Amino acid sequence: MNNPHLSRRQFLHYSAAALAASAFSSSLLAETMPGMAMPPDILAGGAGKWALAQPTKVRLAVNLNAICLAPVIVADQHQFFKAHNLEVEFVNFGNSTELLLEAIATGKAEAAVGMALRWLKALEQGFDVKLTAGTHGGCMRLVTLDSGPASLEALKGKTIGVTDMAGADKNFFSLLLKRHGLDPNTDVSWRVFPQDLLPMVLKKGEIQAASGSDPVMWRLTQQPGYREVATNLSDTYANLSCCVIGARGSLIRDQPNVAAAITHAILQAHAYAAKHPEIIADAFNSKALNTNPQEIASVLKTHTHGHYSTGEAFVKEIDIYARDLKAINVLRPETDPLLFAKGITSDVLV
Numbered sequence: 001m002n003n004p005h006l007s008r009r010q011f012l013h014y015s016a017a018a019l020a021a022s023a024f025s026s027s028l029l030a031e032t033m034p035g036m037a038m039p040p041d042i043l044a045g046g047a048g049k050w051a052l053a054q055p056t057k058v059r060l061a062v063n064l065n066a067i068c069l070a071p072v073i074v075a076d077q078h079q080f081f082k083a084h085n086l087e088v089e090f091v092n093f094g095n096s097t098e099l100l101l102e103a104i105a106t107g108k109a110e111a112a113v114g115m116a117l118r119w120l121k122a123l124e125q126g127f128d129v130k131l132t133a134g135t136h137g138g139c140m141r142l143v144t145l146d147s148g149p150a151s152l153e154a155l156k157g158k159t160i161g162v163t164d165m166a167g168a169d170k171n172f173f174s175l176l177l178k179r180h181g182l183d184p185n186t187d188v189s190w191r192v193f194p195q196d197l198l199p200m201v202l203k204k205g206e207i208q209a210a211s212g213s214d215p216v217m218w219r220l221t222q223q224p225g226y227r228e229v230a231t232n233l234s235d236t237y238a239n240l241s242c243c244v245i246g247a248r249g250s251l252i253r254d255q256p257n258v259a260a261a262i263t264h265a266i267l268q269a270h271a272y273a274a275k276h277p278e279i280i281a282d283a284f285n286s287k288a289l290n291t292n293p294q295e296i297a298s299v300l301k302t303h304t305h306g307h308y309s310t311g312e313a314f315v316k317e318i319d320i321y322a323r324d325l326k327a328i329n330v331l332r333p334e335t336d337p338l339l340f341a342k343g344i345t346s347d348v349l350v
Contacts, residue, residue, distance in 0.1 A: 001084055005099060014046075015091070018218045019177070019305055019329050022104050022304050024124075025279045027069045031120070032242040041271070041274075042264070042267050042268055042271050042308070043268055043271050043272060046083055047083040047152050047261075047265070047268075047303075048084075048264075049262065050084060050257075050260050050261050050264040050265075050349070051083060051084050051085055051261065052085035052086065052257060052258065052261050053083060053085070053111060054085060055086075055087055056085060056086055056087065056258055057086050057089065058086055058088055058089070058092065058110045058111065058258065058262060059088075059089045059090075059091050059108065059109040059110055059111075060072070060088050060089070060090055060109060060110070060111050060113075060262070061090075061091040061092075061093050061099075061103045061104060061108075061109040061111070061112035061113075061114075061268060062090055062091070062092065062093070062110065062112065062113055063092065063093060063102045064090060064092045064287055065287060065288065065289050065298065066139075067139070067212070067214050067215060067288065067291075067296055067299050068078035068136065068138065068139040068243065068272075068300075068303055069113060069275065070280050070281070070283075070284035070287075070288075070296065070300065071266075071269040071270045071272065071273035071280055071305070072113060072266055072269055072307060073090070073284060073287055074269075074280060074283035074284050074287075075088075075265060075266070075268075075269040076088065076271060077283045078269070078279070078280075080266075080269045080272070081265050083265070084261040084264065084265045085261070086261055086262065086265060090107060091109045091317065094142050095212075096231045097295070100112050100114050101122055101127060101129065101246075103116075104127075104129050104247070104248050105127045105129060105248070106236060107248065109248075110244060110247060110251050110258070110259075110262070111245060111247040111248070111249055111259070111262045111263075112131075112245075112246050113135060113244070113246075113250070113266065114243060114244065114246065115242060115243055115244075115315075116131075116134070116241065116242060116243065116244045116318070116321055117238075117321060118240075119131070119246065120246070120318070120321055120322060120331070120344070121331065123196065124331055124332065124335065124344075125310070125338065126329060127244045128249035128250065128254050128345040129248060129249060129344075130246065130247055130249055130344060130345060131244045131245065131246050131249055131314070131318065131344055131345045132244075132245045132246070132252075132259060132260075132262075132263040132310070132314075132345070132346055132347075132349075133241075133244065133263050133266070133267055133269050133308060133309060133310045133314055133344070133349075134241025134243070134244050134245075134274070134308055134309040134310075134314050134317055135244065135245060135266060135267065135308055136235045136241060136242070136243055136270050136280045136303055136304050136305045136306075136307060136308065137232070137237065137238070137240060137241055137242045137243075137282075137303065137304040137307055137319070138231065138232060138242065138297055138302055138303035138304055139213055139242070139303060140170070140173075140211070140213050140214075140226055140232040140251070141169075141171040141211070141212065141213075141214070141217035141218065141220075141221065141228055141230075141231050141232060142160075142169075142173050142176075142209055142210070142211050142228070142229045142231070143202070143209065143210050143211075143217055143220045143221060143226055143228055143229065144202070144208060144209045144210075144226070144227055144229050145203070145208075145225060145227070146225050146226065146227050147225075148208050148209065148227075149209060149229065150227065150229070151229065151231060151343040152176055152180040152182065152230060153178075153180050153181060153182065153211055154189075154227075155177065155182065155188055155208065155322065156182055156187045156188065157187065157188070158188055158189070158207075158208035159188070159189040159190070159191055159206070159207045159208055160173070160188055160189070160190055160191070160207060160208070160209045160210070160211055161191050161192075161198050161201055161202060161206075161207035161209070161210045161211065162189075162190055162191070162192055162193075162211045162212070163192065163193065163194065163195045163198070163209075163212055164192065165190060165192060166315055169188065169211045169212055169213060169232075170211060171213050172232050173230065175181055176230055176234060176235065179220045179235065182231075191206070191207055193207075195212050195213075196216065197339075198210040198212055198216065198217075198220075199216070199220055200346075202220075203225075209229065213291055214287075214299045214302075215290070215295050215296070215299055218295070218298065218299045218302065222298075226258060231302075235303065238304075239307075240317050240320065240321075241307065241308065241309055241314075241317055243268075245262070245263050245266055246258045247259045247262065247263070247290060247346070247348075250345050252348065254346055259346070259348045260349055263310075263348050263349060264349060267308045267310070270292070270305045270308060271305065271308065273300055273305040274304075274305040275301040275306075277296075277297040277298075277301050277305075278293070278297045278301060280296075280297070280298035280328065281293040281295075281296035281300060284296055284329045298347065302320065310347060310348070310349050311347045311350070312347075314345055314347075315338075315341045315345055316341075317344055318340075318341035318344065318345055319337050319338045319340075319341040321341075322337035322338075322340045322341050
């Protein structure tokens with residue numbers, strides 16, 4: 001492995017660059033995604049051939065409080081892991097992608113779920129991790145007052161409130177601003193506030209837009225006087241997975257059946273959430289912070305938990321991201337995006 005310990009500074013640099021890169025792939029997406037064959041109903045047949053012969057303990061790195069991962073967190077309450085003979089121990093990495101990847105690469109976890117665009121440079125650097133599937137899309141929002149800017153273009157010269165200058169939402173909406181003709185470094189200003197204060201400072205006029213995650217931002221969109229300008233399902237991202245499953249390379253090489261069981265169980269949990277968001281919300285409520293089952297279900301309905309990708313479809317999604325990264329010189333000039341995508345993915349559900 002060439003560089004198993006990237007610094008926090010390197011990770012934040014790569015993440016910002018990766019997210020900013022995504023504006024380059026609209027034409028490629030239009031060419032590759034329409035009509036792409038997706039897997040059949042993954043809930044049909046239960047665990048099927050992916051059930052392990054014996055109970056197997058695995059550690060799964062996740063953010064235990066993330067609503068978009070609620071289907072995974074409560075999967076055992078609906079027998080998805082148990083049906084695959086998996087005994088899952090969760091390793092909570094919070095919002096830290098650095099800790100997540102380190103957990104897999106150093107053997108502290110067998111698999112994890114995280115954001116695709118934060119992983120690819122690290123995988124090019126040599127982390128022994130393979131991506132096995134895309135799980136869903138959605139979870140970040142950009143909100144303004146009804147009386148404020150009504151579009152991304154109208155944000156020129158305005159101030160946007162964020163919770164973290166290196167956060168995924170700040171980077172993602174920087175990407176969208178660039179796609180819509182604005183320089184996110186010079187055409188807008190960014191100010192940091194605690195997420196719970198964003199609605200207040202937006203209403204007071206200290207900022208003209210607020211960027212953040214659910215449930216706070218979803219809650220704003222449900223109140224009179226506010227509008228949702230964009231989400232991470234805007235533009236071409238409506239057709240891509242934002243989160244992916246990653247597994248330790250040695251697990252795939254030595255125990256491919258275990259990697260397949262983990263992947264299949266997680267995808268089944270997300271597919272179940274798409275059909276039964278209220279049931280998932282009730283089960284997840286004890287893990288959630290400052291919300292309730294009704295709100296959790298409403299948020300889940302705005303995500304694309306029914307969209308998942310494996311095999312060739314997943315390779316094509318990663319190929320799109322890889323082309324974006326190469327276009328801004330994050331991936332090496334000699335990296336072939338499609339070969340890279342094939343090299344860092346594994347079709348464990350064959």
